């Protein structure tokens with residue numbers, strides 16, 4: 001924690017004269033200041049200068065150049081406005097220090113509405129200079145090329161018209177885009193193709209002349225034999241990923257049609273580069289850019305682009321005083337790849353599935369890895385421990401009961417991640433539906449005569465706005481990336497009718513073990529009373545606490561600030577490629593936000609693990625230890641995550657027995 005500046009201290013001393021709102025504003029402003037320094041290396045000065053950094057007033061959180069400028073100009077003449085791409089802040093220089101002081105006083109805490117209609121609060125601080133250091137990193141990822149105007153408008157039209165979306169040969173409607181495969185079908189379950197089962201017909205004839213031309217002109221070296229056509233509606237994207245090494249050869253090319261898009265490339269060391277793909281351009285990924293960098297399209301309705309016309313393709317860089325937002329259109333891409341016949345021998349073995357060794361799981365840094373981690377370290381584990389888990393889950397928590405009892409009779413309520421259904425029968429006047437990812441847990445609910453179904457919290461088979469309320473108890477912390485946690489909450493909000501409420505519980509990083517240790521142990525022995533807490537939920541039945549040595553490197557160095565960190569500051573997750581996840585020691589404080597939490601399975605619930613051993617199982621002498629993945633939330637993090645959701649207001653936010661809790665209402 002940085003030491004507060006002298007100016008801040010003196011303001012602190014006069015805190016007693018400030019009213020509650022002013023204190024809150026000051027706190028938020030200081031948080032913004034700390035976050036900017038820690039994550040972005042931006043140093044704030046305490047005396048007034050001509051220059052200000054505007055936290056939350058950035059392209060990265062949907063504020064356009066013209067919107068911000070009109071607000072800033074109310075306070076004086078703006079000399080320069082720098083809006084770095086994808087950053088949640090901007091820099092402004094006023095003509096005089098007087099004017100910037102005026103802006104500092106009048107605009108701190110000012111609410112503005114962003115491009116998507118969300119409320120955003122600005123926090124301003126003085127800086128010495130208006131500059132943006134990260135520009136120097138902004139070069140294209142090695143091995144990447146964007147060739148503009150590779151085809152004519154007529155050819156573009158012809159290609160677009162050649163796609164028969166209604167034909168039901170090979171056509172998948174993924175969550176947010178339309179997809180067609182040629183040559184080989186691409187399987188999204190394992191991100192690979194079935195190399196023994198080529199599709200009849202091969203690639204469409206129309207593609208041949210283009211591929212031949214690109215080969216002749218040297219843009220590509222191999223003739224592709226697989227084509228994926230994707231159609232993206234504005235606001236839709238594709239999660240960051242690396243195309244499976246073992247599935248395809250080095251060269252991957254993608255033709256953009258219909259509309260331009262910004263594609264985000266990210267190096268595991270957290271260098272991010274936004275690349276503009278204009279319509280009719282060809283993206284060629286080879287070498288490092290194909291094997292090591294992830295690529296993805298952030299789902300949003302606007303992209304950051306150069307405001308002036310001359311710089312159209314490639315990297316979003318140049319003059320950061322010249323960036324603005326561009327509305328997306330419908331984009332269709334033709335991605336050509338060549339199916340690989342031998343294992344990959346690239347020099348990026350850490351991300352190479354052909355060269356992967358088995359071992360403890362790493363921190364996931366893309367959606368694919370996160371999903372795999374959850375499958376192995378959440379879904380499979382709950383399936384295995386369901387019986388034992390259920391036997392330790394009988395006492396409902398008072399605040400959750402209170403929430404359920406406060407709902408009007410006849411309300412339709414979804415319990416997302418219902419476990420053994422301990423909340424499904426609390427209020428007999430409600431119509432409750434339980435959902436869980438674990439078949440065994442859902443079976444237990446059904447045995448207890450509850451309505452329950454197996455489903456994934458990211459894609460609920462429930463009609464939008466059909467629920468009066470939802471509860472999500474100890475679920476969201478099992479999603480392994482910030483994006484997936486937001487998606488889970490978004491999905492929950494989707495189910496709510498306007499005015500409907502949701503109660504969300506997640507594990508807190510901040511545990512009060514020292515204070516409560518003796519109480520916990522006593523409660524466990526008695527196994528009665530509601531403080532049968534969810535957090536130290538291993539070794540029930542009075543058995544001793546099993547201490548597992550922590551593995552891996554817990555002191556992970558760099559952090560990835562999320563866009564919303566600037567709003568909520570202090571807490572951030574440690575997202576580092578290839579960092580092994582540490583194993584948590586039960587009933588101790590958390591040392592990392594992303595951890596594996598042991599579950600000790602023994603007695604009549606311990607099965608003799610016949611069949612395939614699980615990665616996530618460590619056999620001990622007398623019993624079996626399973627590891628469940630958790631992302632424990634810091635103070636303010638759940639609230640900040642909820643604040644990224646649209647059409648939601650936070651009614652209540654509190655701490656309850658090692659959990660951060662929020663009650664939301666859909667607007």
Ligand code: MN
Pocket residue numbers: 241242243295
């Ligand atoms: Mn790809």
Ligand code: ZN
Pocket residue numbers: 245246291344345346347348351352353354
């Ligand atoms: Zn490889």
